[in-house]
Amino acid sequence: MNDFQQLVDSFGSLVRLVGKEFTSIWLPIQLGLIFVAFVISAALGALLRRRIDTVSLAVGWPAVLRRLLREIVDNFGAIIFLLLIASMRVAMEAMTLPQRSYLLAVAAKLTAAWVLITLLAGLIRNKFVYRLVAISAWTIAALSILGLLEPVSAALDSFGIVLGGLRITPLLALKTSMLLLITLWGAIVVSDFLDRRMQSAADLTPSIQVLIGKLIRFFLIALAITVVVSSVGIDLSALALFSGAVGVGLGFGLQKIVSNLVSGIILLADKSIKPGDVISVGDSFGWVVTMGARYISVNTRDGREILIPNEDLVTQQVVNWSYSNEQVRLEVRFGVDYGSDPHVVRRLAMETAANIPRVLKDPEPICHLVAFGDSSLDFSLRIWISDPTEGLSNVRGATMLALWDAFKREGIEIPFPQRDLHVREPVRIVVDGGKKS
Numbered sequence: 001m002n003d004f005q006q007l008v009d010s011f012g013s014l015v016r017l018v019g020k021e022f023t024s025i026w027l028p029i030q031l032g033l034i035f036v037a038f039v040i041s042a043a044l045g046a047l048l049r050r051r052i053d054t055v056s057l058a059v060g061w062p063a064v065l066r067r068l069l070r071e072i073v074d075n076f077g078a079i080i081f082l083l084l085i086a087s088m089r090v091a092m093e094a095m096t097l098p099q100r101s102y103l104l105a106v107a108a109k110l111t112a113a114w115v116l117i118t119l120l121a122g123l124i125r126n127k128f129v130y131r132l133v134a135i136s137a138w139t140i141a142a143l144s145i146l147g148l149l150e151p152v153s154a155a156l157d158s159f160g161i162v163l164g165g166l167r168i169t170p171l172l173a174l175k176t177s178m179l180l181l182i183t184l185w186g187a188i189v190v191s192d193f194l195d196r197r198m199q200s201a202a203d204l205t206p207s208i209q210v211l212i213g214k215l216i217r218f219f220l221i222a223l224a225i226t227v228v229v230s231s232v233g234i235d236l237s238a239l240a241l242f243s244g245a246v247g248v249g250l251g252f253g254l255q256k257i258v259s260n261l262v263s264g265i266i267l268l269a270d271k272s273i274k275p276g277d278v279i280s281v282g283d284s285f286g287w288v289v290t291m292g293a294r295y296i297s298v299n300t301r302d303g304r305e306i307l308i309p310n311e312d313l314v315t316q317q318v319v320n321w322s323y324s325n326e327q328v329r330l331e332v333r334f335g336v337d338y339g340s341d342p343h344v345v346r347r348l349a350m351e352t353a354a355n356i357p358r359v360l361k362d363p364e365p366i367c368h369l370v371a372f373g374d375s376s377l378d379f380s381l382r383i384w385i386s387d388p389t390e391g392l393s394n395v396r397g398a399t400m401l402a403l404w405d406a407f408k409r410e411g412i413e414i415p416f417p418q419r420d421l422h423v424r425e426p427v428r429i430v431v432d433g434g435k436k437s
Contacts (some may be wrong), residue, residue: 026096030103037084045077064123071122075115082111106145113141129185136178176228183224191217210275210291211268256311260294263310267291273313273320278328278388280319281308287388301391321388327360328388332399335376337413342369342377345412349381352406358395360384376415 054073058066072079085108092101121134143149156171195213267273268291278287279298286300296313298306321328332353336345346367353365363384371378381403385395407414 026101027103030092030101033088033104034085034107037081037088041077041081041084044080048076049073067123067125068119071119074122075118078111078115078118082108082115085111109145110142113145114138117141124185126185129181133182179228179231180225183228184221187220187224188217191220208268208271211265214265214268214293256309257294260310263314264291264293267296267310267313272323273318277323278321280321281312281316284308301393326388327363327384327386328392329382329384330392330396330399332381332383332396332403333370333378334381334400334403335373335378335415336407337415338375338377340377340412342379344410345377345379348406348410348412349379349403352402353381353383353399356383356395356398356402358385358387358390359399360386 052073054066054070058069061069085104089101089104089108092104117134117137121130121137124130124133140149143152153171156169156174158169161168191213194216198209198213198216201209273279273288273291273296275288275291279285281298284298284300284306286298286306289297289299289305291297295307295309298308300306334349336342346369349367350365353359353367354361359365360383365381365383367379367381369377370380381399383395383399385392404414406412
């Protein structure tokens with residue numbers, strides 16, 4: 001309560017100081033000067049922002065300098081206001097006593113703090129983090145300028161609750177939240193940068209690149225949390241109660257999540273599936289786009305994106321069409337009329353398939369007579385491709401169309417089911433009009 005009383009006394013002193021200024025003619029003069037400076041700076045700032053094209057001016061500049069220029073242009077009004085207020089304060093100090101320009105000094109300091117903080121925080125791309133950092137930093141700066149930072153800090157730290165040997169106060173919660181947010185943002189930025197550099201390493205396989213990127217991100221986030229917790233004075237042993245609760249939660253309610261996380265690490269480590277592979281899992285067929293901590297994303301030929309849990313890829317049978325070799329064999333079955341020469345049909349099918357653009361010449365297409373059907377000679381044409389990510393059905397379709405054209409050109413017929421009907425006894429047929437025949 002003594003700290004809270006100190007805060008009240010400090011705030012009362014500030015109010016009394018401002019109230020004393022109200023009895024002087026210099027307070028309305030300073031307020032008038034601040035209002036004039038605000039109007040002039042707002043008008044000039046809006047005019048300059050319309051006249052300056054930051055996109056054309058910063059062509060070829062690094063991204064950091066482009067963002068800094070954009071922030072400077074956006075804060076032209078505040079910068080002009082700061083220059084005007086500083087000039088007015090210098091002029092008033094030269095003409096009268098310094099204490100008669102106290103309000104101008106406070107306005108200049110608050111504006112300078114805001115301009116500096118917004119320029120530095122403007123380098124943060126995340127808008128939410130940018131606004132939170134800018135507002136929080138300026139609030140701390142404003143309290144320091146007004147002489148209220150220490151009393152407010154003491155008041156926020158004067159009361160709290162004890163939980164598991166840890167004393168939690170509003171000040172501790174605010175400091176921890178702010179530091180944790182900033183350090184986590186920094187850890188994510190650094191991990192994204194290292195992940196991009198990892199992707200450009202040609203000597204690493206895609207799965208190893210993803211695994212190293214995930215491990216780096218996990219390590220940096222864990223390091224950020226540990227540093228923040230230690231820096232605010234929290235004893236890690238005091239968190240034993242919470243860690244025990246988390247362990248119980250993992251044991252009862254998060255088995256699937258943990259299983260997917262572990263399965264994801266296994267998939268990345270053993271390289272059985274990697275980005276770019278063409279896989280089949282149950283009825284799902286497509287190529288792997290991304291591998292996450294909980295699932296992988298599979299793109300299908302019809303534009304759908306299927307998210308398959310990592311656990312299913314470990315426990316179920318998965319067909320990887322490009323695991324050790326991207327060459328895939330396809331089978332096209334067809335039949336011809338019994339009047340056709342099977343030797344000619346076989347040779348013609350292999351020559352036709354060899355001329356299809358995506359069909360490999362080595363291994364070369366092969367055709368076999370596989371059955372004597374009810375109404376056709378059945379053949380199996382086997383072809384090889386090396387780009388399964390471009391689709392399989394389209395290759396089969398192109399092959400069957402090419403076979404159709406070749407058979408039509410050579411006079412080879414593709415049969416359709418036929419049945420012969422033998423009538424053993426005479427049949428009476430009744431026609432319209434009741435006549436019999």
